[in-house]
Amino acid sequence: MSEVDIFKALADPTRRAVFERLADGEKNATELREGFALSQPAMSQHLAVLRSAGLVAEQRSGRHVHYRVNPDGLAQIHQWLHRYRAFWPQRVDELKQLLQEMDQ
Amino acid sequence: MSEVDIFKALADPTRRAVFERLADGEKNATELREGFALSQPAMSQHLAVLRSAGLVAEQRSGRHVHYRVNPDGLAQIHQWLHRYRAFWPQRVDELKQLLQEMDQ
DNA sequence: GACTCACATAAGTCTGTGCTTATGTATTGA
DNA sequence: TCAATACATAAGCACAGACTTATGTGAGTC
Numbered sequence: 001m002s003e004v005d006i007f008k009a010l011a012d013p014t015r016r017a018v019f020e021r022l023a024d025g026e027k028n029a030t031e032l033r034e035g036f037a038l039s040q041p042a043m044s045q046h047l048a049v050l051r052s053a054g055l056v057a058e059q060r061s062g063r064h065v066h067y068r069v070n071p072d073g074l075a076q077i078h079q080w081l082h083r084y085r086a087f088w089p090q091r092v093d094e095l096k097q098l099l100q101e102m103d104q
Numbered sequence: 105m106s107e108v109d110i111f112k113a114l115a116d117p118t119r120r121a122v123f124e125r126l127a128d129g130e131k132n133a134t135e136l137r138e139g140f141a142l143s144q145p146a147m148s149q150h151l152a153v154l155r156s157a158g159l160v161a162e163q164r165s166g167r168h169v170h171y172r173v174n175p176d177g178l179a180q181i182h183q184w185l186h187r188y189r190a191f192w193p194q195r196v197d198e199l200k201q202l203l204q205e206m207d208q
Numbered sequence: 209g210a211c212t213c214a215c216a217t218a219a220g221t222c223t224g225t226g227c228t229t230a231t232g233t234a235t236t237g238a
Numbered sequence: 239t240c241a242a243t244a245c246a247t248a249a250g251c252a253c254a255g256a257c258t259t260a261t262g263t264g265a266g267t268c
Contacts, residue, residue: 007114007120008255023190038257040216041217063266074185081181084127145248149226167243
């Protein structure tokens with residue numbers, strides 16, 4: 001779950017799409033395949049990459065494995081981005097608005 | 105300068121290191137090579153990737169080309185991250201502190 | 209216990225990419 | 239104008255990674 005792994009995991013468009021689908025709600029590997037023209041092993045491999053990058057978490061339930069977004073991964077990216085905060089002052093207003101939304 | 109390009113550009117550790125050096129201040133391609141065991145063409149290719157991803161900007165000055173961080177790229181990542189803001193409420197306090205810092 | 213289902217893992221293929229050396233192209237200075 | 243400097247581009251190589259089919263594994267079902 002290093003910085004390397006995270007950006008590499010997100011570099012693949014398919015994995016980003018999978019992650020996006022998980023953001024809509026928890027799903028198992030079979031449900032995730034719906035809409036993707038992808039073999040079962042391919043999806044399994046993508047999920048393994050996302051998991052080892054700390055972007056998704058899994059939870060076994062019988063013979064199903066439920067996957068969900070792991071906030072730790074996003075926090076890692078946020079932390080990386082934070083190092084370069086000096087370069088996006090124009091985003092301050094948007095952040096303020098975001099925080100207001102979250103307070104409500 | 106799409107989402108794809110940005111994450112792919114940052115997936116390479118060498119390119120992230122180059123970007124980090126540029127965050128310290130504007131540098132030309134030769135200055136950037138210092139400390140890297142990398143050929144001149146390799147650096148040139150990395151810079152081309154970072155540039156086409158919108159992460160760095162260039163400015164020709166005579167026979168030198170000065171590179172600097174392009175905030176647009178960081179803003180792209182920030183925007184992507186913003187889509188998943190629901191998953192990192194625990195970061196709110198840090199953000200608030202950040203904004204206070206930036207106000208001063 | 210045999211079968212099916214939901215996954216993971218193995219092994220092989222093919223494409224992408226990061227590196228190299230070699231060469232091209234402006235720009236500067238003698 | 240000729241050489242040197244600062245970089246980009248070309249071409250080729252080697253490895254990484256995204257995919258496939260085949261197989262393994264563990265949990266439910268009959």
